[in-house]
Amino acid sequence: MAELKRIDEHVSTAELIPAKTPKNPRRRTQMNTSTKDEIKGTLHEVKGKVKETAGKVTNNPNLQAEGNAEKNTGKVEKKVGQIEKVFEK
Numbered sequence: 001m002a003e004l005k006r007i008d009e010h011v012s013t014a015e016l017i018p019a020k021t022p023k024n025p026r027r028r029t030q031m032n033t034s035t036k037d038e039i040k041g042t043l044h045e046v047k048g049k050v051k052e053t054a055g056k057v058t059n060n061p062n063l064q065a066e067g068n069a070e071k072n073t074g075k076v077e078k079k080v081g082q083i084e085k086v087f088e089k
Helices: 033-057 061-088
Strands: none
Touching: 033 061
16 A cells, blocks of 8 residues: 655644634524513413403303413513613613
8 A cells, every 4th residue: 555645744733623613603692681571471461361262262260360360461571571671772
């Protein structure tokens, strides 16, 4: 077998090591807490509406009241997120 000769002797090892690239070039930034509060509020609001409607359909006043309470909690949480956004600026 023939010996292999190194033809790139003039190249330093630093040039052979690729530069570190981010694993995900489209890295996401962290969401603001105000945005998270708004999203959670919307989620609770929708969940409350579903429970409230399910309580009406099944004639279950407890489920209807629970849904109404969760919907109102979601509205408050959503409003808190909106207020936080105003103070962030």
